[in-house]
């Protein structure tokens with residue numbers, strides 16, 4: 001058993017913190033906070049690149065711990081790619097100096113910081129063939145796409161899947177995973193993303209603002225990352241017995257003849273390793289529209305111009 005190894009950190013580190021839920025992005029600031037503590041089975045990761053989700057300032061876990069108690073100031077960002085700096089008591093399977101990537105807990109300080117403490121089981125080794133910036137775009141988007149398509153919808157070879165927001169984080173990876181699994185893929189989104197989505201392997205593209213959703217034909221599976229009206233319109237193109245998986249919010253209405261599933265992504269180290277291996281092999285490519293330093297992370301939460309795909313924060 002490991003009794004805890006690596007550098008013993010003293011002093012502070014730079015991090016983005018959220019203190020005021022009602023202030024939204026305006027309430028974020030870049031400041032100095034304490035180094036994270038490596039608890040049992042934890043890894044402290046020296047963050048090289050971090051991913052965040054714009055909507056996370058509305059998630060309960062950003063503001064409260066698992067007992068529902070206020071945990072501000074909290075550090076946002078949940079995706080991390082970096083190097084193991086320290087192991088907690090009893091942590092096994094990873095070593096100091098190893099390249100890793102994965103997903104930080106929803107209810108602990110996150111990855112928009114120089115260091116983050118993550119449970120070891122939520123990290124996987126990162127092959128040298130995958131750079132940190134690319135890796136940081138994969139954990140939430142890749143796991144969500146995989147779980148939605150294969151665990152929840154049970155997508156089969158030859159079926160048709162409609163992937164909404166196909167130029168975005170989850171959608172871009174879902175298009176590629178579904179295409180490689182032998183499905184017919186219809187991607188949707190904004191007109192500006194048409195070529196990107198077709199290049200990722202989609203068989204057709206529907207511009208949600210100007211095309212009819214039904215024009216691309218019925219779907220056995222719908223992956224909805226937009227919700228609201230887009231979710232409702234999707235029910236008309238779902239084949240009888242089909243499955244619609246929605247991730248922004250629980251389904252407001254269910255199909256008359258089919259399944260509707262909402263879930264929150266779960267981490268699986270083996271699956272993280274599989275995703276990294278596909279990225280390394282060049283068969284899975286996240287769409288990264290912007291890479292910005294930690295100093296600009298607050299701006300990146302509310303960019304002045306539209307960013308295609310993911311924005312990644314390069315911490316070092």
Ligand SMILES: NC(=O)c1ccc[n+]([C@@H]2O[C@H](COP(=O)([O-])OP(=O)(O)OC[C@H]3O[C@@H](n4cnc5c(N)ncnc54)[C@H](OP(=O)(O)O)[C@@H]3O)[C@@H](O)[C@H]2O)c1
Nearest residue numbers: 055144165167168169170189190208225247248263264265
């Ligand atoms: N439940 C879970 O576990 C889970 C996991 C991952 C993500 N999510 C949620 O899923 C959602 C999507 O995440 P993401 O990372 O894929 O976001 P994203 O990178 O912003 O991708 C969404 C894509 O959909 C497009 N889009 C949004 N509204 C549209 C509309 N009305 N018409 C046409 N295109 C539209 C966006 O374009 P624009 O950028 O131009 O709007 C973007 O290309 C978020 O709400 C996120 O919180 C939930």
